[in-house]
Amino acid sequence: MKVLVTGGAGFIGSHIVDQLLEAGHEPIVVDNLITGNERFLHGKVSFYRVDIRDEQVEDVFRQERPVAVIHQAAQSSVPVSVDEPVHDAEININGTIRLLEASRKFGVEKFIYASSAAVYGNPCYLPIDEAHPTQPLSPYGISKFTPEYYIKAFQELYGLSYTIFRYANVYGQRQMSTGEGAVIAIFLDRLLRGLPLRIDGDGEQTRDYIHVTDIAAANVSALTRADNQTLNIGTGISTSINKLVQLLGQLSNEPVTVSYGPPRAGDIKHSYFDIRAARQHLDFKPRIPLEQGLRQTADYLLQIKGI
Incomplete structure (x- = not known):
């Protein structure tokens, strides 16, 4: 399957690309390299240095015709979102809308989106399940949550299947020590x-710490499972x-x-997190213990x- 991965040269995205290759898929990477690193990419991967806010991104869809999109690119710093909320929204909200519109135009069948535990805000109860109230405390949390509504609307209006992942605290190889939750x-x-x-x-x-290879495995699995589901991805520990x-x-x-x-x-x-829904719909099981x-x-x- 041809899969377009935004942020595919970044910490999480590059691990997703690696696992896509291992599973026999054909990943296409879009990344502006502001936080990504081209050295993380395998030589076999088609790479486009494009910002998801740019009209140019539509040309990538037109040329490559991906079957699925795994959307990892984001502005992921809470302090930056507080200092520059317009910048934060332009990337996380407007950039996602541009990808959704390109997906609609060029026949993408599945859209997989990286949301965040930040959408929940202060927990009302623990563990946090997907029915927990969403009360984000920062512009970052708001800008990660807002696209979830757009994604669901595109499914209702145009039949674009989706899986939304709300990540716990992700760690592992290639993570920058300056990133959010790092x-x-x-x-x-x-x-x-x-x-x-x-x-x-x-x-x-x-916190709930999950290794990046488990996050990547969940994304690859969602290509054929968990249609139109919003799932917490963590360890439950x-x-x-x-x-x-x-x-x-x-x-x-x-x-x-x-x-x-x-x-x-x-x-x-x-x-x-409560990860029972991910177990049910994705057959998800975190495999890397913290130690x-x-x-x-x-x-x-x-x-x-x-x-």
Whole structure:
């Protein structure tokens, strides 16, 4: 199957491209390389350096005629969304609409969209299921949630099948230590350079950490499953920051220096997913335990940094 992957040279997108190739599909990558890296792409992949906001993106659809679109490209920083909400909306909302319209024009059969746990806001209950109220707290959360309505409208109006994924905290190889939710990449980078770790708050705040290869597997599976479903993709396991630091210390076999500061304003204290719907509709099962994923990520950083 020919599959167009936006953001396909990025952290998550490049892993999706790798798994598409392994499964015998033909990925087409669209990426403006602002946060992506062309070195992450296999030589067999057709690559277009195009911004999803540009009219040029329609030319890619016209030339390639993809059967499916996996849409990963996004402005993913909460602070940037707060400082530049128009910029955030232009990419996350308008860019997605442009992709949907191109999909309609050129006969795309399936549209797979990367949404976020940020759409839920402060949890009313745990674990968070797909019926949980959506009350995003930032322009980023709003701009990731708004396209979900457009996607559902395109299904109703034009028959474009979709799967919407709301991701938990994704980590793994190729993640930048400057990205949103990149606490593992940040901590590992500092740990491997012998620097102390800083935790905002008491460290008892919890998140659901899922390895990027499990996220990629869910996207590839959705090409033929979970039509017109909105699904949480995580592990269903709650892990505190303090527990994370403990696991990282075991990896390094070195004492870890940690300082604690005041909690960040607006931070959510606890969050983890109910993934029963993903199991039901996608036959999804996360396969990389946190300890194994941390080891793989640390080994990758050691290799690329030459530490």
